[in-house]
Amino acid sequence: MKRIAILGSTGSIGRSTLRIVESYPERFSVISLAAGSNYKLALEDAKRWRPKIISLARSEDAAKLEAELKKTGLDGIEVVHGAAGTVRVATHPEADFVVSAIVGVAGLEATYEAVKAGKSVGLANKECLVAAGELITAEARRHNKPLLPIDSEHNAVHQCMRGGRMDEVAAVWLTASGGPFLNTPKSQFANITVEQALNHPTWKMGKRITIDSATLMNKGFEVIEACRLFNVPPAKVKVIVHPQSTIHSLVEFVDGSILAQLSVTDMRLPILYALTWPERIESDLKFQVAELTRLDFAAPDLDKFPCLRLAYEAAEAGGAKSIALNAADEVAVAAFLEGKIRFVDIPRVVEQTLHETPDTHPESIDKVLSLDAGARKFARQFIETGLKTKVTSTPATLSR
Amino acid sequence: MKRIAILGSTGSIGRSTLRIVESYPERFSVISLAAGSNYKLALEDAKRWRPKIISLARSEDAAKLEAELKKTGLDGIEVVHGAAGTVRVATHPEADFVVSAIVGVAGLEATYEAVKAGKSVGLANKECLVAAGELITAEARRHNKPLLPIDSEHNAVHQCMRGGRMDEVAAVWLTASGGPFLNTPKSQFANITVEQALNHPTWKMGKRITIDSATLMNKGFEVIEACRLFNVPPAKVKVIVHPQSTIHSLVEFVDGSILAQLSVTDMRLPILYALTWPERIESDLKFQVAELTRLDFAAPDLDKFPCLRLAYEAAEAGGAKSIALNAADEVAVAAFLEGKIRFVDIPRVVEQTLHETPDTHPESIDKVLSLDAGARKFARQFIETGLKTKVTSTPATLSR
Numbered sequence: 001m002k003r004i005a006i007l008g009s010t011g012s013i014g015r016s017t018l019r020i021v022e023s024y025p026e027r028f029s030v031i032s033l034a035a036g037s038n039y040k041l042a043l044e045d046a047k048r049w050r051p052k053i054i055s056l057a058r059s060e061d062a063a064k065l066e067a068e069l070k071k072t073g074l075d076g077i078e079v080v081h082g083a084a085g086t087v088r089v090a091t092h093p094e095a096d097f098v099v100s101a102i103v104g105v106a107g108l109e110a111t112y113e114a115v116k117a118g119k120s121v122g123l124a125n126k127e128c129l130v131a132a133g134e135l136i137t138a139e140a141r142r143h144n145k146p147l148l149p150i151d152s153e154h155n156a157v158h159q160c161m162r163g164g165r166m167d168e169v170a171a172v173w174l175t176a177s178g179g180p181f182l183n184t185p186k187s188q189f190a191n192i193t194v195e196q197a198l199n200h201p202t203w204k205m206g207k208r209i210t211i212d213s214a215t216l217m218n219k220g221f222e223v224i225e226a227c228r229l230f231n232v233p234p235a236k237v238k239v240i241v242h243p244q245s246t247i248h249s250l251v252e253f254v255d256g257s258i259l260a261q262l263s264v265t266d267m268r269l270p271i272l273y274a275l276t277w278p279e280r281i282e283s284d285l286k287f288q289v290a291e292l293t294r295l296d297f298a299a300p301d302l303d304k305f306p307c308l309r310l311a312y313e314a315a316e317a318g319g320a321k322s323i324a325l326n327a328a329d330e331v332a333v334a335a336f337l338e339g340k341i342r343f344v345d346i347p348r349v350v351e352q353t354l355h356e357t358p359d360t361h362p363e364s365i366d367k368v369l370s371l372d373a374g375a376r377k378f379a380r381q382f383i384e385t386g387l388k389t390k391v392t393s394t395p396a397t398l399s400r
Numbered sequence: 401m402k403r404i405a406i407l408g409s410t411g412s413i414g415r416s417t418l419r420i421v422e423s424y425p426e427r428f429s430v431i432s433l434a435a436g437s438n439y440k441l442a443l444e445d446a447k448r449w450r451p452k453i454i455s456l457a458r459s460e461d462a463a464k465l466e467a468e469l470k471k472t473g474l475d476g477i478e479v480v481h482g483a484a485g486t487v488r489v490a491t492h493p494e495a496d497f498v499v500s501a502i503v504g505v506a507g508l509e510a511t512y513e514a515v516k517a518g519k520s521v522g523l524a525n526k527e528c529l530v531a532a533g534e535l536i537t538a539e540a541r542r543h544n545k546p547l548l549p550i551d552s553e554h555n556a557v558h559q560c561m562r563g564g565r566m567d568e569v570a571a572v573w574l575t576a577s578g579g580p581f582l583n584t585p586k587s588q589f590a591n592i593t594v595e596q597a598l599n600h601p602t603w604k605m606g607k608r609i610t611i612d613s614a615t616l617m618n619k620g621f622e623v624i625e626a627c628r629l630f631n632v633p634p635a636k637v638k639v640i641v642h643p644q645s646t647i648h649s650l651v652e653f654v655d656g657s658i659l660a661q662l663s664v665t666d667m668r669l670p671i672l673y674a675l676t677w678p679e680r681i682e683s684d685l686k687f688q689v690a691e692l693t694r695l696d697f698a699a700p701d702l703d704k705f706p707c708l709r710l711a712y713e714a715a716e717a718g719g720a721k722s723i724a725l726n727a728a729d730e731v732a733v734a735a736f737l738e739g740k741i742r743f744v745d746i747p748r749v750v751e752q753t754l755h756e757t758p759d760t761h762p763e764s765i766d767k768v769l770s771l772d773a774g775a776r777k778f779a780r781q782f783i784e785t786g787l788k789t790k791v792t793s794t795p796a797t798l799s800r
Contacts, residue, residue: 159657162563168680173689240689250662255676256669256685257559258662262650269656276655280568285656289573289640292697299690 002275003031003094005119007086007110008101009045010038012206013124013150016267017099018045020275023283028275034089034102034110037061043068046077053078053092055085083109090114097275099150100125103206104330105372108132112365118143122274123229124150130221131323132368133228134361147229148274153222154229155270156248156261158277161230163251163259172226173250173258175242176300179214182241186304192343194336211333212307215346216300220311224322227315234315239308241298246287263287306347310354319361320371321354327375328353335383345387352386353379402675403431403494405519407486407510408501409445410438412606413524413550416667417499418445420675423683428675434489434502434510437461443468446477453478453492455485483509490514497675499550500525503606504730505772508532512765518543522674523629524550530621531723532768533628534761547629548674553622554629555670556648556661558677561630563651563659572626573650573658575642576700579614582641586704592743594736611733612707615746616700620711624722627715634715639708641698646687663687706747710754719761720771721754727775728753735783745787752786753779 004021008014014035021028030049035042039061046054046069054077056062062081069077080088083106090098090110098119100111107125112132114121116139123129128136140147149155153174161169180199181192197214198207205213212218219239226237240250250260263269269285302309307329314325332349335341341349353375362368404421408414414435421428430449435442439461446454446469454477456462462481469477480488483506490498490510498519500511507525512532514521516539523529528536540547549555553574561569580599581592597614598607605613612618619639626637640650650660663669669685702709707729714725732749735741741749753775762768 159563159659163559163659163661164562164680171689238690240692247660250689252687252689253680254682255672255680256663256683256687257673257680258687258689259559259563260647260660260662261563262658262660263656272655273657280564280653280655280657282654283656287652287656287658289571289650289652289658290638290699292640294697295695297692297694 001026002028003096004028004275005032005034005089005092005095005098005114006030006101007034007090007099007107008036008103008124009033010035010041011101011103013099013101013267013271017101017271018049020268020271021049024281027281031095032089032092034086036102039064046074047072050074051077052094053080053089055080055082055089057081086110087113091117091119095119097122099271099274100128101150105131105369108368109365112136112139115139115143115145115147118145120145120148122148122150122271126221126225127326129225129228130326131372132365133224133322134318135363135365135368137228137231146277148277149225149229150267150270150274151222152245152248152263152265152267152270154225154249155273156263157226157230157251159261159273160249160251160259163257164253166231168253168255169230169232169251170236170254171252172230172232172237173252174219174222174226174237174239175245175247175249176216176219176239177213177245178241178243178298178300179216181214181304182243189304189344190342194339197336197343207337208330208333211336211346212329215307215343216305217307217311217329217346217350219300220308220314221326223308223311224315224325234312237315239300241300243296244294246292246295262289307350310347310350314354317359319359320357321359323362323368323371324353324357324375325350327372328379331376331379331383341383341387345383348387349379349382352382401426402428402496404428404675405432405434405489405492405495405498405514406430406501407434407490407499407507408436408503408524409433410435410441411501411503413499413501413667413671417501417671418449420668420671421449424681427681431495432489432492434486436502439464446474447472450474451477452494453480453489455480455482455489457481486510487513491517491519495519497522499671499674500528501550505531505769508768509765512536512539515539515543515545515547518545520545520548522548522550522671526621526625527726529625529628530726531772532765533624533722534718535763535765535768537628537631546677548677549625549629550667550670550674551622552645552648552663552665552667552670554625554649555673556663557626557630557651559661559673560649560651560659563657564653566631568653568655569630569632569651570636570654571652572630572632572637573652574619574622574626574637574639575645575647575649576616576619576639577613577645578641578643578698578700579616581614581704582643589704589744590742594739597736597743607737608730608733611736611746612729615707615743616705617707617711617729617746617750619700620708620714621726623708623711624715624725634712637715639700641700643696644694646692646695662689707750710747710750714754717759719759720757721759723762723768723771724753724757724775725750727772728779731776731779731783741783741787745783748787749779749782752782
């Protein structure tokens, strides 16, 4: 029986993880849950899964949950809250496996603490590898514990990597759906609306990741994640557009052989893989090979999608530059969604923030968070002043 | 330094193997060679590779070779001939790896002896698995030595299998180019000419295998090979048409993940893989992933290609039926190439032979060879009499 801690239990990956636990009651149980602000769903989960400990973001929600649990005689479930509560959930002594699925830098500290506590971790949180990949992977190596990717691309890479040794890998090829603007001429990019950008052809996801998919920044983040997770240089991580998203990624070996992974586009599959690795167990998530008809591929257009180029720059530098890439992009995407900036301004905000960021390598999560905050502040200021006045040559100095 | 014995050194796989040895002189050397009747090429090879022993098919060629070698002071190279000579080459005490690439049942005995002698073997000879797969794989398991497939499909399967345990495999998917008649309506099959059938769209190969590709019998043989080599039942070995032959095969795991192998269509790659397994080494056999544009797939049409259905029957029965499938097909293809029968008669000859064959399981290579001879005799008789007079219900009795 594998006892699972879920960070982000009320989010999309959290729900899919609980569906997996539900499908295999003889294999998995829930030991601890960290939710956000969805108090009602957290209450349902507490009743259904009887975790030892459950955390909510805010103290007032935690108090309400505690009172409700008392009423139903479930006062054995410990209720905690905030960042410290999430860390308690992530490091519960009985947890065998931690699913890290809190979106944003909020998930960083708890995930890092889980890895430091010697837990096996499934990573669905992007920031863990983009902003703190060097720290987290070093800690996982120190404990000789796996970091298992819970996203379709890196999970595919992880599977293909089994075809050879790490030093036999010539290149990692991440596939990209190409997003809604794959075939839109660059001349029309200035007029892209929020509605158009939110209309992703393959995956239904949250707003930020949908915009990041439209700019290809999401693929850029994945380049950085692949570098950190598999310890390969950016020059060996490549992107190929594949609109059907059937092949989730490929690994090229030194002899010239290439392995690719195909599957249904259902996040339960990478979750199941992470939870059962190094085993595989029977599932009903079947891809119908017999119904395959056509797969298309194309090279990505870095001129149309400068975010991908910026991500390679940040991947090469690592450290603070990677943190700034993510932070500035989050700020820029939020501004785009609010109608404050245009689609084509997103890479401009990111590029300017990146160039203002020192080439340093933080040694702690605190330092990661402070660099993150600094980059956000700069990006916001740049949107308010630099971008509007087009004075991109004399930006505000970024706090270091 | 891996010392290699090559059975079939003057054939296509033999030449490719020698090119690999030439490319990696620090890794591989030639210990022994078995050629056919190409005395001149065997002489060149003897001079170039200085094997300890070299075998030719006929004694007169061996005598000439011996005389020539004496002239050039290379009389330290032992020259042998015939079936016994091939066995000497295959079981040379200093051989670390045996490449089995003699076409037809001629390669059976020597390969079996190599496996019995505890050699690691790379299999390019189809008959070893189709006609004697049960015997040869049992012997390899007994010695705990690998049988490494040297053909693009099974080599791809071998690579994809690394993504999980044998008992985690849900299905093996062999890709088929579909041959030249993929899009030819069935109504035109009766008029297919030898010239049309020899015009294979993807691979340049020998005549028999080209015809076998056009009837999909070659894919049928590969189904049987996959069953024997990977110990999976025929129901788990499936065929999907993929005209570009870029994906060489796929393996589907129980969780729903599928791994596929892609590479250039150059036989040196599976040879290199077999020679270096479980390692991979750098080669210049690079597939340009960045230039991928489109891959197509379709279900095979068993109505148009009855040979594939017959192969599944033979795969299910195994033993004598598998032997008969191969023997009858070889006879039928020869008759088609000579203009004696039509393209559509090939499966008729095979089906009748198959149905006349007892459902037995030979325990020795001698018995395999006698069943093979019996099936050939029946097939030839059927072509001469049964097929012509359409008296398919009272065929000659097959010698058992």
